[in-house]
Amino acid sequence: MKNKKKWVFILSMFVLVLILTGCGTGEINQSSAGVWDRYIVYYFGEAIKALSFGNPGIGIIIFTIIIRIILLPLMHYQTKSMRKTQELQPKLKELQEKYASKDSETVRKLQEEQQRLYSDAGVNPLSGCLPLLVQLPIMMALWQAISRIPELTQGTFLWLELGKPDPTYILPILAAIFTFISTRLTTMSQSNVQGAMKAMNYVMPLMILFMGVKLASGLSLYWVISNAFQVLQTLLINNPYKLRREQEAEEQRKRELEKALRKANTSKKRKK
Known part of the structure; x- marks a missing residue:
C-alpha cells in the first residue's frame, strides 16, 4: 500500500510540473510574462550565465553542484527518515x-x-519523496532555460550543442548509469526492499536514458553531475557497505552474547 502511494505521488508530481511549465516554446527574457517564465526560468538562466566563465556548460556544472549542496539538509532528513522507517x-x-x-x-x-x-x-512515510518533489521543478526549470534562452540554447561544451540532444549518446548513458548506481546504493541500505522500490532501481535509469536521448544535452549534463554527486554523497555520508558491516558486527556481537548467556546458564545448572 505504501509503495503504491509513492508511485501515485511521484506520477502526480510529474503531472503537476508539466502543468506548471506548460508547453511554452518561445524565447525567455526579462520581458517574459508569467511567474514561471519571468521569475523562475529566467533567473535560472541568469544564474547559469553568471557561473559560466565564458562557457555555459561550465555554468550548468557549477549550478548543479550548488543546487546539490543546498539540498544536502533535505537529503540528510530523507536518510534519517528512511532509517527510522527501517527500524519500524x-x-x-x-x-x-x-x-x-x-x-x-x-x-x-x-x-x-x-x-x-x-x-x-x-516518521512520515512519504518523506522519501521530498527530494524528488523539490528536484522536479528544478529539473524542469533548467530544461526550459536551456531550451528557451538563446545564450544557453546556442551554447557549446566539449562535443555538445547544449540545446540539442547528444548525438553520441554518451551523456544519456552516463546519466542512466549514475542514476542506477545512486538508486542501488540507496536501496542497499534498506532491508526487505520489494515492489515499487525495487522496480525504481531499473525504471528511473531507463526513464533518464530515454529522456536524455530525446531532450537537450544540457539537461543530460545536469543529470550526470547531479547523480554523480549523489553517488559520492551516499558513499561518504550514508555508505551502505559500512552500514552493512556495522549491522553484521552488531548481529555477531548479539550472537556471541547469547552464546555466553547460554553457556553461563548451562554452567549454573550443572553446579546445581
Whole structure:
C-alpha cells in the first residue's frame, strides 16, 4: 500500500510540473510574462550565465553542484527518515500478521495502527519523496532555460550543442548509469526492499536514458553531475557497505552474547 502511494505521488508530481511549465516554446527574457517564465526560468538562466566563465556548460556544472549542496539538509532528513522507517519494519510486520484478513474493517484497522505507529515514531512515510518533489521543478526549470534562452540554447561544451540532444549518446548513458548506481546504493541500505522500490532501481535509469536521448544535452549534463554527486554523497555520508558491516558486527556481537548467556546458564545448572 505504501509503495503504491509513492508511485501515485511521484506520477502526480510529474503531472503537476508539466502543468506548471506548460508547453511554452518561445524565447525567455526579462520581458517574459508569467511567474514561471519571468521569475523562475529566467533567473535560472541568469544564474547559469553568471557561473559560466565564458562557457555555459561550465555554468550548468557549477549550478548543479550548488543546487546539490543546498539540498544536502533535505537529503540528510530523507536518510534519517528512511532509517527510522527501517527500524519500524519488525513492528509493521507484526501488525500485518495481526490484521491479516482482507475484509474492509480489518484493512481499516491495519491502516489506523500503521499510521499511529508512524506518528508515534515521528516518521512520515512519504518523506522519501521530498527530494524528488523539490528536484522536479528544478529539473524542469533548467530544461526550459536551456531550451528557451538563446545564450544557453546556442551554447557549446566539449562535443555538445547544449540545446540539442547528444548525438553520441554518451551523456544519456552516463546519466542512466549514475542514476542506477545512486538508486542501488540507496536501496542497499534498506532491508526487505520489494515492489515499487525495487522496480525504481531499473525504471528511473531507463526513464533518464530515454529522456536524455530525446531532450537537450544540457539537461543530460545536469543529470550526470547531479547523480554523480549523489553517488559520492551516499558513499561518504550514508555508505551502505559500512552500514552493512556495522549491522553484521552488531548481529555477531548479539550472537556471541547469547552464546555466553547460554553457556553461563548451562554452567549454573550443572553446579546445581
